[in-house]
Amino acid sequence: METAELQEKIFAYMEKMKGKKKLKEKDVIKALAEETTEAPDAVKKALRGMIDVGRLMYSYGGGASSVEIPSEEYLREKGLIK
Amino acid sequence: MALPKRQTDIGPPKYDQFIPPVIKKNYGKWKYHEVLTGGTMVHVAESGDTLHTVRVASPRILSTETIRDICDMAERYCEGYLRFTTRNNVEFLVSDKSKMEPLLKELKEKKYSVGGIGPRISNIVHTQGWVHCHSACTDASGMVKAIMDDVYDYFTTKELPNKVRLAVACCVNMCGAVHCSDIAVVAVHRKVPTINHELVTKVCEIPTTVASCPTSAIRPNPKEKTVTINEEKCMYCGNCFTVCPPIDIHKPDEDGVAIVVGGKIGSLRTSPKFSKLAIPFFYNEPPRWPKVVAAVRNILETYAKNAKKHERVGEWIERIGWESFFKLTGIEFTFQHIDDFTFARDTFRTSAAFKY
Amino acid sequence: MSGKYKTPLLDELEKGPWPSFVTEIKKAAKKSPMADDELGQLEKSYRTKRGYWKHGGIVGVLGYGGGVIGRYSSLPEEFPGIAHFHTVRINQTSGFFYTAEALKMICDIWDKYGSGLTNMHGSTGDLVLLGTTTENLEAIFAEYSSRGWDLGGSGSAMRTPSCCVGPGRCEWSNIDTLDITYTLTQEFQDELHRPAFPYKFKIKTAGCAVDCVAAIARADLSIIGTWKGNIQIDQAEVKKYADAGMNIQAEIVEMCPTNCMSYNGTLKINDAECSRCMHCIAKMTKALRSGKEKGATLLVGSKAPIVVGSLLSWVIVPFIKVDAPYTELKDMIRKMIGWWDDTAKPRERIGEVIEAEGMRSFLEAIGVPAQPQQVKEPRKDPFFFWEESDFQK
Ligand code: HEM
Ligand code: HEM
Numbered sequence A: 001m002e003t004a005e006l007q008e009k010i011f012a013y014m015e016k017m018k019g020k021k022k023l024k025e026k027d028v029i030k031a032l033a034e035e036t037t038e039a040p041d042a043v044k045k046a047l048r049g050m051i052d053v054g055r056l057m058y059s060y061g062g063g064a065s066s067v068e069i070p071s072e073e074y075l076r077e078k079g080l081i082k
Numbered sequence B: 001m002a003l004p005k006r007q008t009d010i011g012p013p014k015y016d017q018f019i020p021p022v023i024k025k026n027y028g029k030w031k032y033h034e035v036l037t038g039g040t041m042v043h044v045a046e047s048g049d050t051l052h053t054v055r056v057a058s059p060r061i062l063s064t065e066t067i068r069d070i071c072d073m074a075e076r077y078c079e080g081y082l083r084f085t086t087r088n089n090v091e092f093l094v095s096d097k098s099k100m101e102p103l104l105k106e107l108k109e110k111k112y113s114v115g116g117i118g119p120r121i122s123n124i125v126h127t128q129g130w131v132h133c134h135s136a137c138t139d140a141s142g143m144v145k146a147i148m149d150d151v152y153d154y155f156t157t158k159e160l161p162n163k164v165r166l167a168v169a170c171c172v173n174m175c176g177a178v179h180c181s182d183i184a185v186v187a188v189h190r191k192v193p194t195i196n197h198e199l200v201t202k203v204c205e206i207p208t209t210v211a212s213c214p215t216s217a218i219r220p221n222p223k224e225k226t227v228t229i230n231e232e233k234c235m236y237c238g239n240c241f242t243v244c245p246p247i248d249i250h251k252p253d254e255d256g257v258a259i260v261v262g263g264k265i266g267s268l269r270t271s272p273k274f275s276k277l278a279i280p281f282f283y284n285e286p287p288r289w290p291k292v293v294a295a296v297r298n299i300l301e302t303y304a305k306n307a308k309k310h311e312r313v314g315e316w317i318e319r320i321g322w323e324s325f326f327k328l329t330g331i332e333f334t335f336q337h338i339d340d341f342t343f344a345r346d347t348f349r350t351s352a353a354f355k356y
Numbered sequence C: 001m002s003g004k005y006k007t008p009l010l011d012e013l014e015k016g017p018w019p020s021f022v023t024e025i026k027k028a029a030k031k032s033p034m035a036d037d038e039l040g041q042l043e044k045s046y047r048t049k050r051g052y053w054k055h056g057g058i059v060g061v062l063g064y065g066g067g068v069i070g071r072y073s074s075l076p077e078e079f080p081g082i083a084h085f086h087t088v089r090i091n092q093t094s095g096f097f098y099t100a101e102a103l104k105m106i107c108d109i110w111d112k113y114g115s116g117l118t119n120m121h122g123s124t125g126d127l128v129l130l131g132t133t134t135e136n137l138e139a140i141f142a143e144y145s146s147r148g149w150d151l152g153g154s155g156s157a158m159r160t161p162s163c164c165v166g167p168g169r170c171e172w173s174n175i176d177t178l179d180i181t182y183t184l185t186q187e188f189q190d191e192l193h194r195p196a197f198p199y200k201f202k203i204k205t206a207g208c209a210v211d212c213v214a215a216i217a218r219a220d221l222s223i224i225g226t227w228k229g230n231i232q233i234d235q236a237e238v239k240k241y242a243d244a245g246m247n248i249q250a251e252i253v254e255m256c257p258t259n260c261m262s263y264n265g266t267l268k269i270n271d272a273e274c275s276r277c278m279h280c281i282a283k284m285t286k287a288l289r290s291g292k293e294k295g296a297t298l299l300v301g302s303k304a305p306i307v308v309g310s311l312l313s314w315v316i317v318p319f320i321k322v323d324a325p326y327t328e329l330k331d332m333i334r335k336m337i338g339w340w341d342d343t344a345k346p347r348e349r350i351g352e353v354i355e356a357e358g359m360r361s362f363l364e365a366i367g368v369p370a371q372p373q374q375v376k377e378p379r380k381d382p383f384f385f386w387e388e389s390d391f392q393k
């Protein structure tokens, strides 16, 4: 699968799960590896690509880190949107 | 102004750029060291080269102004080389012995505190406190300052039977490894947090808040969109407050500190040990916590008077027995001293032989 | 701006001989309104006996999931300068060695973007910059990283490994603590910056059992230098200690925990009985040196008491060779972390998982056999399990 396509699938999954459960990076990798039959490493790489450009971000709460879709405030602060 | 280009995952610069030539030359080939005074020592290499060290106290919180001043002295006397210790002291690494005297002179003039080497008290390992942590039920920096002012002589000159390592943690998270110190102060909350239900509904994620509690004391109350706390289970850790500030753990009039003693890290002679409860509670008395300071001094001096040479606080107490420790120090023994937590049964006495 | 607040309580803490953190905050406050508001809020805490900090709000630099800890005043109207007062963790160097030039560079950047206050160092080991705003984070990261300094870890990630001074200045070091720490920090950059673990993971390395970094008490993996072979004795130096007044019988022989020493003008050690505790070597450094075959003991699991009680690290690998490029060590660490990552519930440290799953499960996963060095004593009860593999022997 093309990285871009995989990334769309990851994003769709993140949108679906938004507000339901705090996802660790590993949860996302596992879910998408199952859904797409891509190797976990490939999913991880695609996921990291999204985090690097601010399409997804790491979050933290209650002592544990998770991955989520960034808020507008975050994107504005990083200069990714006006 | 344009920013320089960021780099990722480069890690810290390699240590070898920061070590003086005499260390580079004698790396791993040190033969022995001698403690010269309470705050100076010399390391001698197999080659015969020497490196002198001057150890200086720091409050750990340092302004850039003070760091620059320390750097200026390092440039004047140490070709710019210096290091910090795990216990947050500054060490000047003097390759040229003739620079020792002027360095010590300047340090003295500027009122830096030289000490912490040998069988003495070193700097107190401590955490953030009211200066910077949401969880804090006391201020670590202030208490450290008050204690060190009081036991100052044991940092600079006076000797003890062995090293005494002090620590202060400003809540039970104990970010600073207080749990294995000779004498440590740990701050404790003593009451179940108060819930501002209206605000909880507004600002907190209920599932996260429930999940934050390590003892499962928090239950959701879906009808009111808030939570309840089971008072029997709560052990006042404050984790819930971390994720949901309207659950307020702070109780200024009930918060305070406990003193624990007898821990050690090294495996010398006896195995590393946890510190154990000596005094269950003191109220916070900022700015100088006089009762805590007096209690630390009492334990320290009782140890100094009674321990054998080279015995650490914990080794001394094990030799004489805890019952004697309480007697010698005059500290009252209470129900709080008897363990009722995870490893309680290992602490109950199972021998008919003991002292009064 | 500066000197906005009267601070009668904190002023009390400028008295006395020990260096004062209040003086430090005041020095920073001369230049930084942030530091001045920190001072004002702290005075209020001293008056009311409570803190005014809030956790939360996600802050960080693009792509990383750690290294910055969000910190906000809960009284932003009263103390606007510290409405944001985030911590930035910068990787310390191995052994905390610096040059004045490097530190001054760090200070210059920090004065430009932050409060001018630091912790040298934080309890994890990182060089801690105390107090900046969200808007400044990317700039701070660009300035430091372009000059060769990276961020430390926070959240569910590796922490910056740290170590004792080791071969840099200690004759007792059995291993190259500085190089091991530098190498491991580089090896685990990804694990440090991108939180993918169940919880935090700390590695600390001490050159000998004196353990000057408290590795055994505050690292998930404690690497402690040790040796095999006989302690090397220089009898002439022993004699000098005796001549200088040391009571060798009382201070050395009788304090040896294994009773393996004797002294009657010459010092004898029954090395087969020695437990390598370091007491005699530490007290007679000129006369005694550790044995020649060097390596390390790997211990796993220590943590602070939250929540079921503190743990000290347990001996897992009694002796492992640790020479550059440390391949065997790295492989072992990856196996340990891999098992933990696969097995742990969120927020479980490795020591807690070993307790929950059983030591056997951990040892088998990392391929380490059962050895008496791993326990203080064998079990007392007869309730033990047998597995299929045990019947095939
Ligand atoms: C929280 C606990 C502790 C911390 C953070 C700590 C930290 C330190 C530091 C920073 C040094 C200076 C080493 C260097 O040059 O880098 C040191 C030295 C030392 N510590 Fe500790 N220590 C702790 C507990 C202990 C304990 C419990 C023992 C005893 C068993 C101990 C024994 C020593 C010895 C023997 C030295 C080295 C010898 C010397 O400096 O003269 N430490 N420690
Ligand atoms: C759920 C529990 C915990 C929470 C919410 C927590 C929170 C925090 C926070 C907010 C800080 C940053 C303080 C600052 O610089 O502003 C911190 C620092 C730190 N924490 Fe924790 N912590 C927890 C448990 C622990 C435990 C169990 C340990 C040790 C095993 C630990 C070790 C540390 C260390 C070493 C630091 C650096 C402290 C310093 O340099 O003063 N934390 N923690």
Ligand code: HEM
Residues within 6 Å of the ligand: C380, C381, C382
């Ligand atoms: C399921 C496990 C066990 C069973 C079924 C069991 C059964 C028994 C029985 C039938 C007796 C003889 C009673 C008598 O003759 O009056 C006995 C005695 C005893 N058992 Fe157990 N036992 C068990 C576990 C243990 C354990 C774990 C311990 C100690 C750690 C233990 C310690 C003893 C002792 C000290 C005696 C007395 C022996 C004596 O008087 O000479 N037992 N047990």
Ligand code: SF4
Residues within 6 Å of the ligand: B127, B128, B129, B133, B134, B135, B136, B137, B169, B170, B171, B172, B173, B174, B175, B176
């Ligand atoms: S010990 Fe508690 S209050 Fe102190 S810095 Fe750590 S988490 Fe904060």
Ligand code: SF4
Residues within 6 Å of the ligand: B192, B193, B212, B213, B214, B215, B216, B217, B218, B229, B233, B234, B235, B236, B237, B238, B239, B240, B241, B249
């Ligand atoms: S203070 Fe700790 S134990 Fe008590 S309810 Fe909050 S999280 Fe649970």
Ligand code: SF4
Residues within 6 Å of the ligand: C164, C165, C166, C170, C171, C172, C173, C174, C206, C207, C208, C209, C210, C211, C212, C213
């Ligand atoms: S742990 Fe051992 S090797 Fe390292 S500095 Fe301390 S005494 Fe030296």
Ligand code: SF4
Residues within 6 Å of the ligand: B269, C255, C256, C257, C258, C259, C260, C261, C269, C273, C274, C275, C276, C277, C278, C279, C280, C281
């Ligand atoms: S290292 Fe410890 S056990 Fe070994 S001889 Fe010396 S004092 Fe005895």
